[in-house]
Amino acid sequence: MKYLPLVIAALAQSGSAHYIFSKLVVNGEESSDWQYIRETTRSECYMPTKWTNTFDNLTPSDSDFRCNLGSFSNAAKTEVAEVAAGDTIAMKLFYDGTIGHPGPGQVYMSKAPSGNIQEYEGDGDWFKIWEKTLCDDNKDLTTDAWCAYGMSGFEFQIPAATPAGEYLVRAEHVGLHGAQSNEAEFFYSCAQIKVTGSGSGSPSLAYKIPGIYNDSMTLFNGLNLWMDSADAVELDILDTPIGDDVWVGGSSGVSVSVSSSVVSSAAPSTTAAVHFQPQTSSSVIPVTTTASSSTDTSQTDQCGAPYWS
Ligand SMILES: *[C@@H]1O[C@H](CO)[C@@H](O)[C@H](O)[C@H]1NC(C)=O
Numbered sequence: 675m676k677y678l679p680l681v682i683a684a685l686a687q688s689g690s691a692h693y694i695f696s697k698l699v700v701n702g703e704e705s706s707d708w709q710y711i712r713e714t715t716r717s718e719c720y721m722p723t724k725w726t727n728t729f730d731n732l733t734p735s736d737s738d739f740r741c742n743l744g745s746f747s748n749a750a751k752t753e754v755a756e757v758a759a760g761d762t763i764a765m766k767l768f769y770d771g772t773i774g775h776p777g778p779g780q781v782y783m784s785k786a787p788s789g790n791i792q793e794y795e796g797d798g799d800w801f802k803i804w805e806k807t808l809c810d811d812n813k814d815l816t817t818d819a820w821c822a823y824g825m826s827g828f829e830f831q832i833p834a835a836t837p838a839g840e841y842l843v844r845a846e847h848v849g850l851h852g853a854q855s856n857e858a859e860f861f862y863s864c865a866q867i868k869v870t871g872s873g874s875g876s877p878s879l880a881y882k883i884p885g886i887y888n889d890s891m892t893l894f895n896g897l898n899l900w901m902d903s904a905d906a907v908e909l910d911i912l913d914t915p916i917g918d919d920v921w922v923g924g925s926s927g928v929s930v931s932v933s934s935s936v937v938s939s940a941a942p943s944t945t946a947a948v949h950f951q952p953q954t955s956s957s958v959i960p961v962t963t964t965a966s967s968s969t970d971t972s973q974t975d976q977c978g979a980p981y982w983s
């Protein structure tokens with residue numbers, strides 16, 4: 675049946691709740707929604723940003739792709755979490771949601787030039803500190819082949835070499851299930867943190883947001899998870915900053931993402947262990963729920979009811 679892949683695509687999408695990062699976990703303690711994360715002004719906050727069939731006319735080529743629609747207007751009332759360089763923190767999803775779309779997850783940081791993060795729009799340089807792409811390409815590329823699939827948030831280390839100062843920390847998940855029709859879905863928001871310590875590292879790669887992605891990139895516009903091979907997907911990843919090394923400290927990156935060697939058909943399996951990141955216990959976020967976090971209905975009301983696509 676000629677159109678079967680599209681039918682399967684439609685079925686797979688239905689029943690996948692959308693999601694947005696709203697809670698910060700520091701020292702194992704989970705914040706309230708939007709306590710340290712800038713809240714978007716979207717009426718339905720968990721809706722994705724796309725290049726076509728947009729919500730609220732926002733695309734990944736707009737300035738508000740930095741920290742989500744209208745969120746800078748909430749920067750001054752968003753608290754700043756103190757985090758020691760080298761500490762592991764997490765950003766968790768609103769409504770205790772889980773990621774129900776296939777695609778990569780990444781975390782970027784950007785330092786407030788003035789030193790005051792509540793006044794910073796994110797128009798400076800961003801660097802990448804965490805990345806999860808394909809974990810097992812023997813699994814289903816439309817679901818659990820992706821490390822982030824099923825996660826309820828991202829747990830990551832602020833590199834020990836991060837210089838002290840105030841930063842935006844931007845967690846992002848990209849759903850690629852609509853990439854065949856330029857409808858990659860971006861889910862992201864930014865926490866405000868103050869990094870302490872004596873780090874003196876310098877990230878090797880810098881990005882601007884917007885500008886970091888565009889819809890000439892096949893990963894977002896052209897890739898088809900129901901038709902393409904894992905190798906093809908990996909090549910598409912490498913064509914974007916998602917395939918770039920993450921900065922883990924020092925003056926250069928360390929590759930924890932895709933490596934070009936594994937896409938060579940001459941070297942099929944021996945490099946897989948380097949290339950794929952098996953899910954480890956670090957993907958399970960320790961949750962110490964504070965009394966206020968999941969019972970704060972005034973906050974959840976502002977964001978609307980969960981949307982089921
Ligand atoms: C998209 O980004 C790539 C990589 O940065 C760049 O080479 C290309 O010119 C960009 N295309 C558009 C249309 O902006």
Ligand SMILES: [Cu+2]
Nearest residue numbers: 692849859983
């Ligand atoms: Cu979706």
